[in-house]
Amino acid sequence: MRPQGSTGELASDWSLLERVVRKDEEALSALYDRYSGLVYSEAKRILRDTGAAEEILQDLFYQIWRTAERFDEARGSLGGWLLVAARNRAISRLRRKTGKTEELKENGVGLRVDLESRTAQNLLLEKVRGVMQELPEGQREAVELAYFEGMSHTEIAEKTGQPLGTIKTRIRSAMETLKRVLG
Amino acid sequence: MTNGGHISAEELTLLAVGAMPEEHCAALRAHAAECVDCGAKLAEARGQAALLALGVAQEKPAATIKAELFARIRAEREQEEMYRWPAKSGEEAAHAPARKSRRGWSLVPVAAALAIATTWEWKENQRMAGELASANHQIVKMTNERQRAEMLVDLLSSPDTVSVRLAAAPETQPSAGMVRYNAKRGMVVYTAELPALPADKIYQMWLVPATGAPISAGIFAPGPHGTRQLWTAEVPMNTEVKAFAVTIEPAGGVAQPTGPKVLVGAG
């Protein structure tokens, strides 16, 4: 167990979630302060729309408030879940605009890295940015089109004029690099 | 699927990054839901993919979003307190206001209005609370009157602002509304989802005080379906309100309600 700081910043996600289940607003506030920036920035990158990103952010934390008891360690990391859920919601909104309405679902998300403290977050942000900058252009483009634009590998192949096999390889290589650097 | 019936590493990565064409996803997800091994691998691949989100420029959301979130939560807690009431069966309750409204303007009994409210799906409640919060965003964004925005956020999060959900008379469904009322400040803020009216008609919001005649809280016309609007009105301070109601009136509004009630809620 990590020691709890006087500001409560180091209370673990799970201990805060347990308090949210008991309708403790302060605990929700602490989780919000911990993850709202990450969630908001991600949604805004995908939608390029402040209002829409704000809505996704608020709805996710509202969902945590209403259904905190449904989150358990079996579902994996809360930070990871939030990032995946924000991405899925933003993408389904983006695709609705273009006429595609598939329902995206969130399930367990295993995140091996620590996102709970501000320091760990900052370190990780820096590392990921570094990896992304150093990826070969084609690899970065492929993962970004998939993750942030919601494009399938066939759509990416069409858009970039590259063979499907190349796109698959690029995505896999990019993810392997990310995994290697971040552990 | 290769890899002896299991999901291959490449498929896992493509699925997690969101690059798998939708037509292949269902089968893979179904397998991951059944197969413990693939389920765990997929969860891990999702976590890896989520790290991509950390590569984007970091921005802080506006402070008003957090204020609204907590206003929404508090309003709902109050609401839940208020609706903890023995309800009639859904069928009976849903018809109560229609019968009353045929007798012209009369107060919808508080218990009947509460019964309607309790038949609402939780999801519906959540949606309306969301609408109000989003409508609030809209105001904050669209107006340069920063003070007004601040007043609204302050009003919405004030502990003495009460929230009242307006339920539709059966013939006007699907319609709904939500009112936030602060008696001390004499402020009413509301949002409503109602069908468009002919040009010579308008919706009018009423406060029904504990004693005396209904008080107008303004006329309003909802925009095209799906748009969110928030209306505000000043009313006499410290009015004890028994109910809120929306009626259809001649364009320009009237001093006292004459038309059919389309939304009602107990104050």
Ligand SMILES: [Zn+2]
């Ligand atoms: Zn399997």
